[in-house]
Amino acid sequence: MLTINNLVKRRGTQEILSGITFEARPGRVTGFLGPNGAGKSSTLRILLGLDHATAGSALIHGKPFAELQHPLRTVGAALDGSGAHPMRTGQAHLRWIACAAGLPRSRVEEVLDIVGLTKAAGTRVKRYSLGMGRRLGIAAALLADPEILILDEPVNGLDPEGIRWIRTFLRKRAEAGNTVLLSSHLMGELAETVDDVVIIKQGRIVADGTLQEVTGSHSTLEDAFFALTSEQAGDAW
Numbered sequence: 001m002l003t004i005n006n007l008v009k010r011r012g013t014q015e016i017l018s019g020i021t022f023e024a025r026p027g028r029v030t031g032f033l034g035p036n037g038a039g040k041s042s043t044l045r046i047l048l049g050l051d052h053a054t055a056g057s058a059l060i061h062g063k064p065f066a067e068l069q070h071p072l073r074t075v076g077a078a079l080d081g082s083g084a085h086p087m088r089t090g091q092a093h094l095r096w097i098a099c100a101a102g103l104p105r106s107r108v109e110e111v112l113d114i115v116g117l118t119k120a121a122g123t124r125v126k127r128y129s130l131g132m133g134r135r136l137g138i139a140a141a142l143l144a145d146p147e148i149l150i151l152d153e154p155v156n157g158l159d160p161e162g163i164r165w166i167r168t169f170l171r172k173r174a175e176a177g178n179t180v181l182l183s184s185h186l187m188g189e190l191a192e193t194v195d196d197v198v199i200i201k202q203g204r205i206v207a208d209g210t211l212q213e214v215t216g217s218h219s220t221l222e223d224a225f226f227a228l229t230s231e232q233a234g235d236a237w
């Protein structure tokens, strides 16, 4: 369970998060959606202990990330890129992380299989496509088999096959009882994947509910998203 409560972040004179409140629950895929610069990554970075909040809290099972007893077993995250050295193979990258985290080597082969990278395990990361890099980032996040998965813009730039794979993968994760939180500025690709939707615009939550609730009277989630996020002129996309 992820609980974000009245989160505020100021950078200099700019308030980039203004009282963000929402939850992501087990067994569900929660889509954290909003245009570029809305504050999605900033929220996720605070949740993962990579940045400090000015006020409010972002808790994982009721605790800040830094206080988790078993952080890797609790939460896995893939933010931008795979984070792998381009000259390393995907397998070597994962073995290095597994070793540092005290996880068995055999788990590397398991996660390579889960993300469909077994055949490319021995290929250097510099030769990976964008989609393969995403899969490698997800594989690293899965190494300790965490209950919670947090992905920042997982479908951005992927081809239809890659998007389909991510959708199926996330649905399976949630159906197994895990909590999945993903951010995106793309709506069309996600409507079939998410159970719950949180929409952020200019550092404020403008909608929060089940997919059906947020879609409301609009014909699609994409229409609802545009209606909720394009009220003011001059919004950046």
Ligand SMILES: Nc1ncnc2c1ncn2[C@@H]1O[C@H](COP(=O)(O)OP(=O)(O)OP(=O)(O)O)[C@@H](O)[C@H]1O
Pocket: 011, 016, 034, 035, 036, 037, 038, 039, 040, 041, 042, 043, 185
């Ligand atoms: N390190 C930083 N220093 C200063 N401002 C920042 C920093 N990181 C983010 N911001 C600003 O905070 C705001 C929110 O940015 P953030 O990256 O969280 O948005 P986002 O919703 O993830 O956008 P995107 O979809 O483009 O990744 C933006 O105005 C951005 O310019």
